[in-house]
Amino acid sequence: MTATTRTNSAKATTAGAIGNFIEWFDYSIYGFMAVTISAVFFPSQDPTAALLATFGVFALPVVTRPLGGVVFARFGDKIGRKRTLALVLVLMxxxxxxxxLIPSYATIGVAAPILLVLARIVQGFSAGGEYAGGAALIAESVPAKRRGVMVSLMPSSTGFGLLAGSIFSFVLAGSLTADQLQSWGWRVGFLVAIPLGLIGLYIRLRLEETASFKELADSDAVASSPVRETVQTQLANVLKVAGIALGQTVCYYVVLVYTPTFLRTELGYSASSSLVTTSLAIAAYALTIPVAGHLSDRIGRKxxxxxGSISMLVxxxxxxxxxxxxxxALIGVLQVVAGGLALGCYTGPLVCTWVELFPTRVRYTGVSLGFNLSVIASVSSPFLLTWxxxxxxxxxxxAWYVAIAVTVSLLTLFVLPETAPSKGGHDHITPVGEQLPTWEADAADDQPGQHLSRP
Structure with missing residues (x-):
C-alpha cells in the first residue's frame, strides 16, 4: 500500500469515526448521569417516575432517528457521503x-424539559444519518483486504466514546459534591461536543468524495429515489441488517449503557463502583472490535x-x-466477558457485513434503514427495563430482553451470505473500473481498488 493510500484511508477512517465518537460520548453522559438529570429537569416526589421521564427523553431517537436516517441517507446516496456527513456533524x-446550556426546571419551570425534548429531537434526527454514512465512507475508501479491520474502527469509536463518557462521569462523580454535580457538573460533558464537532467538521470538509460514488456520479448512474429503490430491490437485505443488528444494539445499550443505572437504582451500588466495572467492560469491548474485524478479513465475517452471538446468549x-x-469483582469480570469480549467479537465484523450487502447506489440508504430499525428496539431499552x-x-x-434480541440475530445469521471478498463474497464496493481479475488481484499490492471476489 502506498503512502498516499494509507493517508487517504486514515483520513476517511478518522472522519467517519469522529462523529460517531461524539454521538456516543453524549449518549453515555446522558445514560450515566440519568439520575442527576432527572433531578434537574423532572423534579418529582417519586424518583422512579422522574427516572422514567429522563429515560423517556433518552428514548426520543426511537422516533426521530429513523426519520433522520431516511432523510440523510437519501442525501448521501444522491449528493455524496462527504457533504451529507458534514451537515450531520454540524447538527449533532x-x-x-x-x-x-438549558436552564434547570427550578429556573424556568416546564420550559426546561420542553427544551430538553427539542434538543433531543434534533440530536436524534442528525444521529440517524451518522452511523450508516460513516460506515459507507470508510468502506469505500480503504483497501478491500483490510476492509474488515478498518470499518470495525467505526463501531470501536462508539466504544471509545462510551468509555470517554464513562471515565468523564466517574471523574465528575468522584471530584464534585452532589450539589455541584447537579448545579453545573453534568453540563460539561455536553458542552465538550462543540469543540469536538469543529475538529470533526474540519476533517470532513478536507476529504475527497469516495471513488465508488464518484464513478456513479460521473456515469450519471446515481439513484434518483434511493429509498424507493432500496425498498423495491433490497428489502431482504435491509431486514437482514436489522436482524443481525438487533442483538448487538440491545446488548450494547443494556450491558454497557443501562447497567450503571441498574446497579445503582436496583441493587444499591455506589455511582463510582458501577461506573468502574462498566468502564472496564467498555474498554474490553472497544479493544476487541478491531481484533475481530482483522480476523474477519482472514476467516470471513460469519x-x-x-x-459472538452464541457467547452473548450463553x-x-x-x-x-x-x-x-x-x-x-465478579460483577466486573462478568461485564467484561459478556459486554466486552463476546459483544466485541460479534461487533467486529458486523458493520462491514452491512455495507458489503448493498450496491453503491443505495448503500447509505440500505444500511441506514436496517440499522435504524434495530435502534427502535434498543435505544428505548433503559426506559422499558426500568418500567x-x-x-x-x-x-x-x-437478561431476558437481551436473550430475545440475540436469538433473533442468531436465527438471521443462517440466511445471511458470507460477504468477505477473501471468502468468495461478491464485492459490491470496489468501483468497476478498478476491479482486477482474480489472478491479478491476488498478486497485486494492497490497493483500495483491488477486487478479491472469487468468480
Missing amino acids: SLSTGAIG PLLFF LIFPTFVFMDGGSL LISATGSDLMP
Whole structure:
C-alpha cells in the first residue's frame, strides 16, 4: 500500500469515526448521569417516575432517528457521503452542546424539559444519518483486504466514546459534591461536543468524495429515489441488517449503557463502583472490535458473528444472576466477558457485513434503514427495563430482553451470505473500473481498488 493510500484511508477512517465518537460520548453522559438529570429537569416526589421521564427523553431517537436516517441517507446516496456527513456533524454537535446550556426546571419551570425534548429531537434526527454514512465512507475508501479491520474502527469509536463518557462521569462523580454535580457538573460533558464537532467538521470538509460514488456520479448512474429503490430491490437485505443488528444494539445499550443505572437504582451500588466495572467492560469491548474485524478479513465475517452471538446468549443470564449478591469483582469480570469480549467479537465484523450487502447506489440508504430499525428496539431499552423491573419486581428482565434480541440475530445469521471478498463474497464496493481479475488481484499490492471476489 502506498503512502498516499494509507493517508487517504486514515483520513476517511478518522472522519467517519469522529462523529460517531461524539454521538456516543453524549449518549453515555446522558445514560450515566440519568439520575442527576432527572433531578434537574423532572423534579418529582417519586424518583422512579422522574427516572422514567429522563429515560423517556433518552428514548426520543426511537422516533426521530429513523426519520433522520431516511432523510440523510437519501442525501448521501444522491449528493455524496462527504457533504451529507458534514451537515450531520454540524447538527449533532450544536444540539448536543445545547443540552448543556438549558436552564434547570427550578429556573424556568416546564420550559426546561420542553427544551430538553427539542434538543433531543434534533440530536436524534442528525444521529440517524451518522452511523450508516460513516460506515459507507470508510468502506469505500480503504483497501478491500483490510476492509474488515478498518470499518470495525467505526463501531470501536462508539466504544471509545462510551468509555470517554464513562471515565468523564466517574471523574465528575468522584471530584464534585452532589450539589455541584447537579448545579453545573453534568453540563460539561455536553458542552465538550462543540469543540469536538469543529475538529470533526474540519476533517470532513478536507476529504475527497469516495471513488465508488464518484464513478456513479460521473456515469450519471446515481439513484434518483434511493429509498424507493432500496425498498423495491433490497428489502431482504435491509431486514437482514436489522436482524443481525438487533442483538448487538440491545446488548450494547443494556450491558454497557443501562447497567450503571441498574446497579445503582436496583441493587444499591455506589455511582463510582458501577461506573468502574462498566468502564472496564467498555474498554474490553472497544479493544476487541478491531481484533475481530482483522480476523474477519482472514476467516470471513460469519464465523465470528456466530461465535459472538452464541457467547452473548450463553453469558447474559449468569451476568445478571450474579449481579444480585455477587462481589463487585465478579460483577466486573462478568461485564467484561459478556459486554466486552463476546459483544466485541460479534461487533467486529458486523458493520462491514452491512455495507458489503448493498450496491453503491443505495448503500447509505440500505444500511441506514436496517440499522435504524434495530435502534427502535434498543435505544428505548433503559426506559422499558426500568418500567418492566418496577412492574414485575424481577431483576432478570435485562437478561431476558437481551436473550430475545440475540436469538433473533442468531436465527438471521443462517440466511445471511458470507460477504468477505477473501471468502468468495461478491464485492459490491470496489468501483468497476478498478476491479482486477482474480489472478491479478491476488498478486497485486494492497490497493483500495483491488477486487478479491472469487468468480
